[in-house]
Amino acid sequence: MVRLEARPIDPAALLDGFCRDRTNVGAVVSFTGLCRAATEGQPVTTLTLDAWPGFTEAVMTELETETRARFDIIDVLAVHRWGDVGVGQPIVFVAVAAAHRRAAFEAADFLMDQLKTRAPLWKREGGPDGRRWIEPRPSDRADAARWTELEPAE
Numbered sequence: 001m002v003r004l005e006a007r008p009i010d011p012a013a014l015l016d017g018f019c020r021d022r023t024n025v026g027a028v029v030s031f032t033g034l035c036r037a038a039t040e041g042q043p044v045t046t047l048t049l050d051a052w053p054g055f056t057e058a059v060m061t062e063l064e065t066e067t068r069a070r071f072d073i074i075d076v077l078a079v080h081r082w083g084d085v086g087v088g089q090p091i092v093f094v095a096v097a098a099a100h101r102r103a104a105f106e107a108a109d110f111l112m113d114q115l116k117t118r119a120p121l122w123k124r125e126g127g128p129d130g131r132r133w134i135e136p137r138p139s140d141r142a143d144a145a146r147w148t149e150l151e152p153a154e
Contacts (some may be wrong), residue, residue: 001058001064001075001077002063002077002078002079002080002081003057003078003079003080004051004053004060004079004080005079005081005082006081006082008081009079009090009093010079011030011032014077014079014095015028015030015093015095017070018030018077018095019097023048024074025074025098025099026098026099027097027098027100027101028095028097028104029096029098029101029104029107030093030095030096031092031093031108032092032093033091033092033112034088034089034090034091035047035088037087037088039134042125043127043128043129044087044125044126044127045127045128046084046086046087046125046126047076047084047086047123047125048083048085048124048125048126049080049082049083049091049122050082050122050123051080051082051122052120052142053082055120056080056082056119056120058078059118059119059120060119060142061119063115063119066114066129066146067096067107067110070107070110071096071098071103071107072098072099072103073096073097073103074097075096075097076094076097076107076111077093077094077095077096078092078093078094078111079094079115080115080121092113092127093110094112096108096111103116110147113140113143113146113147114147116144117136117140117141117143117144
């Protein structure tokens with residue numbers, strides 16, 4: 001399941017709900033991305049994520065489908081904020097349930113790499129020097145590209 005949220009997200013509540021009554025899994029891996037107070041030495045006071053609801057969620061759903069097809073997992077949840085996010089607030093939450101930990105870790109890593117580089121979300125940071133658009137870094141693109149070199153799990 002994927003969701004795009006305009007309101008603050010609560011990773012602890014999301015993880016609790018995702019784990020509840022799971023007797024068929026051996027591992028749940030989760031990741032929470034937070035808004036930093038600085039990027040590359042530049043102070044950040046706000047982060048604004050622009051999205052195109054409907055379209056953004058459709059791409060997120062495609063990424064979820066790819067993740068499910070590629071890894072031996074039981075379930076996945078990805079919740080991404082849009083709108084204004086304050087420093088220290090959660091931006092994204094991903095959880096993956098699998099029979100074994102390796103598949104859960106790899107699927108969560110893959111999904112985050114894809115969300116970071118392929119989900120249609122436009123990011124602007126605000127700080128004392130004004131606002132600036134944020135693009136995926138070369139390292140983000142390299143992280144996403146490495147999956148094209150790795151064979152999907154059997």
